[in-house]
Amino acid sequence: MNSIKKKYVFHGHSAFLLSGLCSISSGIIVSLLQEKYGFSYSFSGILLSIMSIGNMAACFVSGILPEKIGQKKSVAVLCSGYFSGYLLMAFFGSPGILAAAFLLTGIAKGSAINNCTVLVGNNSVNRTKALSLMHACYATGAMVCPFVITAFMYVNRNLPMSGIAFCGLLMWLVFMTAGLSKKASDSSKKGESDFSFLKSTRFWLLCSLIFCQNAAETAVTGWLVSYYKGNGILSGNLSTYTITVMWASTLVVRLMIAFVFPVKNAFKATAIMGLGCSFMYFGLICAKSPVPAVLMLIGFSAFMAGVNPIGVAGVGSQLSGKSMAVLLPVAGLGQIIMPYLIGVIADSSSLQTGMMINVIPCAGIFIISRIIPKFL
Numbered sequence: 561m562n563s564i565k566k567k568y569v570f571h572g573h574s575a576f577l578l579s580g581l582c583s584i585s586s587g588i589i590v591s592l593l594q595e596k597y598g599f600s601y602s603f604s605g606i607l608l609s610i611m612s613i614g615n616m617a618a619c620f621v622s623g624i625l626p627e628k629i630g631q632k633k634s635v636a637v638l639c640s641g642y643f644s645g646y647l648l649m650a651f652f653g654s655p656g657i658l659a660a661a662f663l664l665t666g667i668a669k670g671s672a673i674n675n676c677t678v679l680v681g682n683n684s685v686n687r688t689k690a691l692s693l694m695h696a697c698y699a700t701g702a703m704v705c706p707f708v709i710t711a712f713m714y715v716n717r718n719l720p721m722s723g724i725a726f727c728g729l730l731m732w733l734v735f736m737t738a739g740l741s742k743k744a745s746d747s748s749k750k751g752e753s754d755f756s757f758l759k760s761t762r763f764w765l766l767c768s769l770i771f772c773q774n775a776a777e778t779a780v781t782g783w784l785v786s787y788y789k790g791n792g793i794l795s796g797n798l799s800t801y802t803i804t805v806m807w808a809s810t811l812v813v814r815l816m817i818a819f820v821f822p823v824k825n826a827f828k829a830t831a832i833m834g835l836g837c838s839f840m841y842f843g844l845i846c847a848k849s850p851v852p853a854v855l856m857l858i859g860f861s862a863f864m865a866g867v868n869p870i871g872v873a874g875v876g877s878q879l880s881g882k883s884m885a886v887l888l889p890v891a892g893l894g895q896i897i898m899p900y901l902i903g904v905i906a907d908s909s910s911l912q913t914g915m916m917i918n919v920i921p922c923a924g925i926f927i928i929s930r931i932i933p934k935f936l
Contacts, residue, residue: 564739565683569690571738572679573697578731579672580701581708582642584803585724586611586665587781588709589649592720594786597653601786601911605903607662608782612895614641614666615673619892622674623885632740635675639735641668642728650721668728670892674884675735677872681879688826688873689818695869696814702781703807757878758886762935765928766874767890769830772924773867775894776837779918780806780860782899783911790911793853805854806861813865826870827929834925836863841922845915867925874932894921 586608594604618638625634645664648657676694684690708727712719757763784802788794794802823829840860847853875883898918905914 567739568679568683571734572676572683573694575672575731575734575738576676576680576694577697577701578727578734579642579669579676580698580807581705582646582665582701582724582728582731583669583698584702584781584807585646585705585709585720586662587783588706588785588803589646589721589724590782591785591789592717593649593653593658596717599655600903601906601914602903603655604786605782605899605901605906607658608778608899608903609896610659611662611666611669612778612892612899614663614668615670615895616666616889616892618667618670619674619888620885622671623881623883626741626881630740630742631675632736632742635671635735635740636732638671639668639675639732640728641665641671642731643668643725646721646725646728650718650725665728668731670888672731673888674881677884677888678879678881679738681872687876687879688823688870691869691873692814692818692866695865696811696818699807699811699814699865703804703811706801706804755882757875757883760878760935762932763875763878763883763887765932765935766871767887769925769928769932770868770871770887770891771894772834772921772928773864773871773894774891775898775921776841776918776925777864777868778895779898779902779915779921780841780857783902783915784857787911787915788853791848793848794850802854802857806857809858809861810865813862814869817866817869823866823870826874827932830867830870831926831929833863833865833867834922834927834929837925838919838922842919845912845919 590604590607593599593607622634622638625638641664645661645668648661648664652658652661677691680690680694681687705724708723709720712723781803784806788802817823837860840856840863844853844856844860847856872879872887875887898921901917902911902914905917
């Protein structure tokens with residue numbers, strides 16, 4: 561691997577670490593906003609879904625816009641959303657402004673996912689290993705976010721939002737120093753305008769697999785803090801550290817996939833992961849005391865950890881900005897639908913009932929993983 565490719569991979573990993581911190585902070589911050597302004601469960605769910613809408617839209621635009629204005633300008637515009645979005649959350653409580661703020665953070669998240677995936681995936685010798693390590697960086701950022709937010713809260717209740725905004729600014733600076741192309745590209749000269757992947761059944765099954773992973777994971781990262789507080793399983797600041805537990809488990813498994821236990825049969829592995837997720841999640845929702853709840857969360861996170869990087873690596877030679885511009889938004893629909901459904905059901909019945917429907921995408925991971933090998 562030459563020095564330029566190493567630089568791209570390093571900056572992709574670094575940016576994704578900061579994106580993990582900024583993205584997963586939203587689940588904690590929406591809980592803080594709910595307490596501060598007295599928002600309903602359904603409105604909190606809408607905010608999380610709006611963030612996912614921004615994420616989905618940016619994943620698509622990030623695959624197309626660089627051809628028009630260049631990759632660096634595209635990233636400069638789209639990845640500024642973490643900074644501007646969290647800064648708005650710090651100073652405004654209007655529902656409309658908060659909706660715009662969550663949309664901006666979603667746009668930054670989607671742009672970071674697309675650009676980091678292409679930077680790392682297309683400049684690595686071992687794509688599965690490199691993408692697993694990239695997602696381990698994301699897990700590291702996600703794991704430390706409760707500590708960062710708690711440290712800021714000791715100073716001022718509004719400081720967590722401002723502090724995460726600063727982390728978003730750092731991510732933006734990482735991209736700006738990565739050596740991204742400033743020129744608009746002519747994809748027709750590079751053969752990148754080929755959309756033949758759209759005719760591939762395997763590609764759409766991979767979209768469905770990651771859709772289920774996104775839905776199941778976002779339901780937990782977005783709602784678990786509120787669920788634990790509402791059911792008295794964990795209270796106060798202690799409940800925010802469930803995010804750390806979740807991502808610590810995720811980090812360990814992704815590092816093991818990258819360095820210790822390389823995956824030989826990708827979709828047999830994801831089928832086992834889907835089955836494990838289903839059982840662990842059901843146990844997590846049924847748990848009534850802290851110890852079994854946390855143990856089930858660790859298990860759920862461990863089984864979920866490898867699904868996304870293995871699924872994206874499964875795209876193989878079709879991995880490009882355009883294929884990611886389709887796969888990531890389609891899969892991202894899971895992040896929009898599931899938080900909203902949970903919020904609506906929570907308001908009409910109970911949060912526990914709302915959370916229970918998340919068993920469906922967990923089981924979907926297992927079912928789809930069993931189908932994909934038939935189309936290899």
